[in-house]
Amino acid sequence: MTLGIIGGTSLFGTKFLEGAEEREVDTKYGTVYLLFTAAHEVVFIPRHGKERNIPPHRINYKANIMAFKELGVEKIIGATSVGSLKRAIKPRSLIVPHDYISLCSIPSFYDDELVHVTPVLDESLRNTIIKVAKDSGMDLVEKGVYFQTVGPRLETKAEVNFIRDYADVVGMSMASEATLATELGLRYASISTVDNYAHGIIAEEELDYEKIVDAASKSMADLEKVLMKLMEVVA
Ligand code: HPA
Numbered sequence: 001m002t003l004g005i006i007g008g009t010s011l012f013g014t015k016f017l018e019g020a021e022e023r024e025v026d027t028k029y030g031t032v033y034l035l036f037t038a039a040h041e042v043v044f045i046p047r048h049g050k051e052r053n054i055p056p057h058r059i060n061y062k063a064n065i066m067a068f069k070e071l072g073v074e075k076i077i078g079a080t081s082v083g084s085l086k087r088a089i090k091p092r093s094l095i096v097p098h099d100y101i102s103l104c105s106i107p108s109f110y111d112d113e114l115v116h117v118t119p120v121l122d123e124s125l126r127n128t129i130i131k132v133a134k135d136s137g138m139d140l141v142e143k144g145v146y147f148q149t150v151g152p153r154l155e156t157k158a159e160v161n162f163i164r165d166y167a168d169v170v171g172m173s174m175a176s177e178a179t180l181a182t183e184l185g186l187r188y189a190s191i192s193t194v195d196n197y198a199h200g201i202i203a204e205e206e207l208d209y210e211k212i213v214d215a216a217s218k219s220m221a222d223l224e225k226v227l228m229k230l231m232e233v234v235a
Helices: 061-072 122-136 157-163 173-185 209-234
Strands: 002-007 021-025 030-037 042-046 073-084 099-101 145-148 169-171 187-197
Touching: 002 061, 002 209, 021 061, 030 061, 030 145, 061 073, 073 122, 073 209, 099 122, 099 173, 099 187, 122 187, 122 209, 145 173, 157 187, 173 187, 187 209
Parallel strands: 002 042, 002 073, 073 187, 099 145, 145 169
Antiparallel strands: 021 030, 030 042, 073 169
């Protein structure tokens, strides 16, 4: 069974994609650039595109998730970058969210039919990710609520102050992917690199995107290690 991994730009050029074959897959929602690692039967979609320039609010989530479905992928691991809403969840750790909040409009495959799925993150896939990350000695947070914002801007301090009571981390893509996967009957779970404290969590800390990218590239080696093991275990 083929495993799907969808991740950010920091994963490009890592060992995990060595020798992967580039492909373009047409779906009714658009064309998706992806990498296919025949050895492990893993399909990787860089969610920001080949040129790494598609911002979160412009990602063609429907095409991405449909491409997985059309390639016979049944399990998807989303590798995402998040900001921490809790002092105890430290940057450079990894977190495997168990639930999510998305109060803004997100894409759906059901634009012309009355279908209401019950969203879930796949518990068995989550447990596999947790086991692999723990066995690899990672600094891992095993559960947490992911709050999705629209982006591309970061949150205001007031927004962070509001959502911190209800969620543990904040990011811009996981809820959309998890919901669409559920709509297509695919199993989805996510592992996130905690790349910063969200705006205002540490009063004296200035937040800017450059710092987040820098932290994400530092955590990339940890993420790569976990994903490589997962490719053996899950696929
Ligand atoms: N906010 C939203 N998305 C993010 C953040 C953040 O602080 N860090 C990484 N992705």
